[in-house]
Structure formats: C-alpha cells, structure tokens
Amino acid sequence: MLLAIEIGNSHVVVSFFNGADLLYTGRLPADASVTPFRWWELFKTLIAESGLDESGIQRVAISSVVPVVGAAIHAMAAEHLPGEPLQINANLPLDLGLDVTHPDSVGADRICNVVACRELYGTPGVVVDLGTATTFDVIDEQGHFIGGSIMPGVEASARQLFSAAALLSKVELKVPASAIGRDTESNLQAGIIFGAVDQVDGMLRRIANETGWEHPQRVVTGGQSHLIAPLLSTAVIHDPDLTVQGLRIIAEKVG
Numbered sequence: 001m002l003l004a005i006e007i008g009n010s011h012v013v014v015s016f017f018n019g020a021d022l023l024y025t026g027r028l029p030a031d032a033s034v035t036p037f038r039w040w041e042l043f044k045t046l047i048a049e050s051g052l053d054e055s056g057i058q059r060v061a062i063s064s065v066v067p068v069v070g071a072a073i074h075a076m077a078a079e080h081l082p083g084e085p086l087q088i089n090a091n092l093p094l095d096l097g098l099d100v101t102h103p104d105s106v107g108a109d110r111i112c113n114v115v116a117c118r119e120l121y122g123t124p125g126v127v128v129d130l131g132t133a134t135t136f137d138v139i140d141e142q143g144h145f146i147g148g149s150i151m152p153g154v155e156a157s158a159r160q161l162f163s164a165a166a167l168l169s170k171v172e173l174k175v176p177a178s179a180i181g182r183d184t185e186s187n188l189q190a191g192i193i194f195g196a197v198d199q200v201d202g203m204l205r206r207i208a209n210e211t212g213w214e215h216p217q218r219v220v221t222g223g224q225s226h227l228i229a230p231l232l233s234t235a236v237i238h239d240p241d242l243t244v245q246g247l248r249i250i251a252e253k254v255g
Contacts, residue, residue, distance in 0.1 A: 001056040003081065004247040005073060007064035008109065009132035010155075011223065012073070014046055015244040016057075022241060024050040032068040036076040043076070060085040061251040063108040063243065088112060088247065092254050097144020106145065110137050112246030113221065118143040119249050121217040121237060126207055128200055128236070129243065130222035132156050136203055138211070149203060154196045154224040161192075175227060196224075197231045204234045 001023070006013040012028040026046045034042070047054045060077045062085050064070025070087075077085040088108040090098060096114060098106055113127040114137055126148075127137040133156070136149040152160070155173065162170045171185045179194050181187035204218060220229040221242035229238040239245070 001052070001058055002248060002251055003057045003060045003077075004244050004251065005060065005062045005064075005077070006109065006112070006243050006247060007062065007066050007069050007073060008223075009066060012069065013244060014043065015241070015247075016050060016052055017248050020248070022244070024052060025241070025244065026050065030066055030069050032066065034069070034072060036072050036079065039073050039076040040080050054081075057081055059083060059251060061088065061247050062086065063088040063112050063247050065107045065109055086251055086254065088250060092250065094250065094253065095143070097140070097142060097146070099140075099144055099146045107135075109243055110135060110145070110148070112243045112250065113137050113219075114139050114143075114145045114246070115249050115253075116239075116242045116246030117217060117219050120239075120242075120245065121219055123217070124211065124213045125217035125219060126204065127242065128204070128218070128220045128222075128225075130154060130196075130200075130220065130224040130228055134196075134200070134222075136207065138207060149207075151199065151203075153222075154192065154228065157196075158188075158192050161188075173224075173227065175231065193227060193231070197228055200228060201232055201234050204232075 002017040004015040012030050015025045016023040028042055060081050074085050088111055090103050090106050117125045117127050123139050123143045124141050125139045129135045132153045134151050134153050138146050138148045140146050171188045175193055176186045176189040179190050181190045218236045220236045220238050225240055
C-alpha cells in the first residue's frame with residue numbers, strides 16, 4: 001500500500017492507494033507548529049478512521065509546498081514507516097521538460113498535476129488547481145510543462161475581503177441563486193463565486209488564444225473545485241483527486 005501525502009498551504013491531504021485504486025483520503029490542517037511526534041499521532045488517528053492497517057503501508061511519497069510542514073512530516077515518515085519517503089521535486093527523472101525560466105522553482109503540486117494530466121487525460125492540456133492559490137499549469141503536446149499562471153484562491157480572496165472591510169462579515173462559500181444578490185450575504189456569495197468562475201473561464205480563453213490549441217484537455221482540481229467546475233462555461237474535466245493521483249504515478253515511475 002502506498003501512503004501519498006500532499007502538503008498544501010491550508011491542508012495536508014493523506015491518501016492510501018492499493019496499486020491504482022484510491023482506498024481512502026483524509027485531510028488535516030497544515031499547521032507549521034506541529035512536531036513529527038504529534039504528526040504521527042494525527043496520522044495514526046487518520047489510519048484508524050480509514051479502517052486500514054498501518055502495517056500494510058509499504059511506501060511513502062510526499063508532495064510539499066510548505067517546507068516547515070514538509071520537513072516535519074518527512075521526519076515522521078522516516079522514523080515510523082517503511083523505507084525512505086520519496087520527496088517530489090523538479091530533479092526526478094520524469095521528462096517534464098520544465099521549459100520555464102527557473103525549473104527548480106516549480107512546485108511539487110504542479111509537478112504532480114502535470115504528470116497526472118498527461119498520464120490520465122493526454123496532452124496538450126491545462127490544469128486548474130483551485131486551492132489556497134489558483135494555479136494554471138500548461139502542458140504542451142510533448143507532455144512538457146511550459147509555464148502557467150497563479151492568482152489568489154477563492155477562499156484566500158474571501159478571507160482578505162472579510163478582514164479588510166469592517167462592515168462585511170464572513171459568509172458560507174456556496175453558489176447563490178443569481179448574480180444579483182438581495183442581501184449582503186448573497187451579494188458576497190455572488191461576487192466571490194461567480195467572480196472566480198469568470199476569472200477561470202477568462203484565463204482559459206487567454207491561454208487558448210496564446211497556444212492556438214484546438215482541443216486541449218482542461219482538468220480542474222483542488223479544494224474549491226467542487227464549487228467552481230460545474231459553473232464554468234468552458235468544457236472541463238473535474239478530477240478532485242488529480243494531485244494525489246500524480247503523486248501515485250510518480251511513486252510508481254521512480255520507485
């Protein structure tokens with residue numbers, strides 16, 4: 001069994017695979033103050049909740065964009081689980097091309113997304129990852145990452161608005177009935193959700209105009225993808241597990 005750990009800015013996504021089969025996924029807060037010992041306690045609780053047997057874990061693969069959390073979880077896995085954890089980085093032999101100015105700066109999550117998109121859906125393609133940041137990963141016909149875009153994520157933008165505007169209170173992020181709200185809550189929901197939808201649609205159009213690709217694969221993933229993907233006017237594939245699937249594929253390829 002593979003334990004695939006995706007460490008993002010807000011959450012740690014913990015997934016268990018038997019071959020290509022995703023058995024269970026859980027989420028933990030990405031808390032930089034947590035020690036390796038405490039991470040092991042949290043992981044044991046999650047394993048118990050999953051109903052799986054920790055003795056079945058044979059390999060561990062980690063994708064991290066938060067160095068402090070990544071180091072603590074790596075130390076935890078190295079001490080308590082079999083083998084040396086595989087750390088995703090730009091130097092792995094994955095034939096990514098990485099046709100960008102600073103290849104070593106490409107995030108582990110984006111590497112996982114590129115690998116998963118080209119292996120599961122084909123190329124050329126664009127991956128939209130709706131997390132703390134919203135990223136657009138552009139993959140050419142050869143399966144090489146040629147760059148992309150980053151903008152503030154849906155929830156991060158909303159938090160900034162709530163903290164900066166004294167008279168606006170936090171609201172539940174859900175799809176409102178219309179773009180014209182009748183109270184403050186529905187005004188905020190309309191602006192945040194539909195605004196994000198139009199941003200993603202607009203960026204996908206710009207990328208299409210710049211690449212000239214007629215039928216690229218467009219895959220939407222990430223923690224807020226369930227809100228945004230169904231509302232897009234652009235035809236997309238919604239795969240909320242894309243990043244951890246990329247982590248699995250990389251672990252299979254490089255061992």
